[in-house]
Amino acid sequence: MSLASIFSISAMLLILGLFFIVAVNINMATEAAKQDYETVQVYLQDEVTFEEAQVLIDSFKRIEGVSETQYLDKETALLQWKAKWGESGYLLDSLGNNPLPNSILITVSQLEAADQVVLKAGKAQGIEDVKYYKETVEKLLKITNFIQIGALIIMVFLIIVAVVVVSNTIKLTVFARSREITMMKYVGATNWFIRGPFLVEGMLIGIFSALISVGIIALTYSKISELIGQDVFIILSTPMVPVSFMTINLISIFLAVGISIGACGSIISMRRFLDT
Amino acid sequence: MIRFEKVTKYYKNNVGLENVSVHINKGDFVFLVGPSGAGKSTFIKLILKEIEADSGSILVNEKEVTSLSNRQIPILRRSIGIVFQDFRLLPKKTVFENVAFAMEIIHKSPRTIRRQVPQILSLVGIANKASKYPDELSAGEQQRVAIARAIVNNPTVLIADEPTGNLDPDTAWEIMKLLEQINLRGTTIVMVTHAKDIVDRMNKRVIVIDKGKIVRDNVGAYGIDVFETPSCQPEGGVFSQDVK
Ligand SMILES: Nc1ncnc2c1ncn2[C@@H]1O[C@H](COP(=O)(O)OP(=O)(O)O)[C@@H](O)[C@H]1O
Numbered sequence A: 001m002s003l004a005s006i007f008s009i010s011a012m013l014l015i016l017g018l019f020f021i022v023a024v025n026i027n028m029a030t031e032a033a034k035q036d037y038e039t040v041q042v043y044l045q046d047e048v049t050f051e052e053a054q055v056l057i058d059s060f061k062r063i064e065g066v067s068e069t070q071y072l073d074k075e076t077a078l079l080q081w082k083a084k085w086g087e088s089g090y091l092l093d094s095l096g097n098n099p100l101p102n103s104i105l106i107t108v109s110q111l112e113a114a115d116q117v118v119l120k121a122g123k124a125q126g127i128e129d130v131k132y133y134k135e136t137v138e139k140l141l142k143i144t145n146f147i148q149i150g151a152l153i154i155m156v157f158l159i160i161v162a163v164v165v166v167s168n169t170i171k172l173t174v175f176a177r178s179r180e181i182t183m184m185k186y187v188g189a190t191n192w193f194i195r196g197p198f199l200v201e202g203m204l205i206g207i208f209s210a211l212i213s214v215g216i217i218a219l220t221y222s223k224i225s226e227l228i229g230q231d232v233f234i235i236l237s238t239p240m241v242p243v244s245f246m247t248i249n250l251i252s253i254f255l256a257v258g259i260s261i262g263a264c265g266s267i268i269s270m271r272r273f274l275d276t
Numbered sequence B: 001m002i003r004f005e006k007v008t009k010y011y012k013n014n015v016g017l018e019n020v021s022v023h024i025n026k027g028d029f030v031f032l033v034g035p036s037g038a039g040k041s042t043f044i045k046l047i048l049k050e051i052e053a054d055s056g057s058i059l060v061n062e063k064e065v066t067s068l069s070n071r072q073i074p075i076l077r078r079s080i081g082i083v084f085q086d087f088r089l090l091p092k093k094t095v096f097e098n099v100a101f102a103m104e105i106i107h108k109s110p111r112t113i114r115r116q117v118p119q120i121l122s123l124v125g126i127a128n129k130a131s132k133y134p135d136e137l138s139a140g141e142q143q144r145v146a147i148a149r150a151i152v153n154n155p156t157v158l159i160a161d162e163p164t165g166n167l168d169p170d171t172a173w174e175i176m177k178l179l180e181q182i183n184l185r186g187t188t189i190v191m192v193t194h195a196k197d198i199v200d201r202m203n204k205r206v207i208v209i210d211k212g213k214i215v216r217d218n219v220g221a222y223g224i225d226v227f228e229t230p231s232c233q234p235e236g237g238v239f240s241q242d243v244k
């Protein structure tokens, strides 16, 4: 009976969790990218020597609007990442081989110069990839916005469904005890006194659902970051948000949402009963 | 104690009560009689504020019931005990628990409950049945439990809705003696009944309602003659519908 409620709240929380994870990860990548958006990072192929790199640097320096250039070898780059991620830096230890390439960092004072740099890098030899964050940042911001709005709409819908399911479940218990409730009212019990046990039932349903869904998400997420964490790091230059951070945040959010849904459901289920 | 002043209550197509004024004093023992659909249930529901009057004033213990907020309704009901034709005991609770239940609801301490429940059970004459379940008791005993539950919190008014409707004449009369005894302790009693013999024998104040109006109010006999319809079968009871 209350299994249906637990199932429905859990399903809702799982979807909420999915949105949360995606949003947090995108957000993190966006934030990271934002800081560097006036920089163009040119990744060099492994064969390119330091001297060849200097030639490339000189050619970039000649572009008007380029204010600074810097050669960044892969070891320094990794150290920088570790510093940047502070406490979570240990995550990078698990990467084994340093996946970062040598690169040239070009800081521009005018944004048009960045386009020039990208153009030039495209033609030059020995260049693996060009990271130009402005577009990425804008794209990410758009995606984040879209996901947030979409998630909000779906969440509202799912919360309503969950509240309805819970209130129907509890209504069954309420009907089963209607004699007792009627008697309680005649003897002068306050509405909150009568609601008490049903409220507790609703909130317990919420707590169970929260724990179940946090468990599922923590397991799945740690598996996923184990499997693709390294790829994500290489592609986005951002580690995935750590499992522990995710779990701690989700558990408080899920408990709050689960308990609220349970409580609302039980209050709604008794509304007609307690009218007079 | 209970004072109705020009109280009117209409339902969609029916008259519940129409311009009723009546005064029941503290310590009174009053029979409320009348044919089915006369307005007896309406009268009682108005006292308990289960329904709202359309107009008029209703005083219970000097408090205006019509202007009570929802929050104050439980307080009103704590000063009124109720007994039903069908006892309405909770089947899964023992006699003791059924009575204790009424005290728990108003947050009485377990110590007080342990002390007072046996006292009230012996007052209603079933001290030895405390650990029995309702289905192990006779109808008369069940009604005694219901009465114990109704008076355990010392209400000023006891409303009895056909309390003898399910009892044989001898048992009914014993219950009446018990009610009279409770009345002698100072509790006002308002009893809805169709039992002519009981009303005649008790010789108390009789309020006769018909078609939403009080048609007679005096001390004495049941006075069947005032009803146009001679059929006065017991009905489902005032509270047969669930509280909305
Ligand atoms: N909830 C209701 N809706 C509509 N009409 C009602 C309702 N309750 C009672 N009535 C009508 O009001 C009149 C008085 O009813 P009631 O007070 O129950 O009478 P009694 O208890 O004396 O039999 C009857 O005509 C009855 O049909």
Ligand SMILES: [Mg+2]
Pocket: B037, B040, B041, B235, B237, B238
């Ligand atoms: Mg009735």
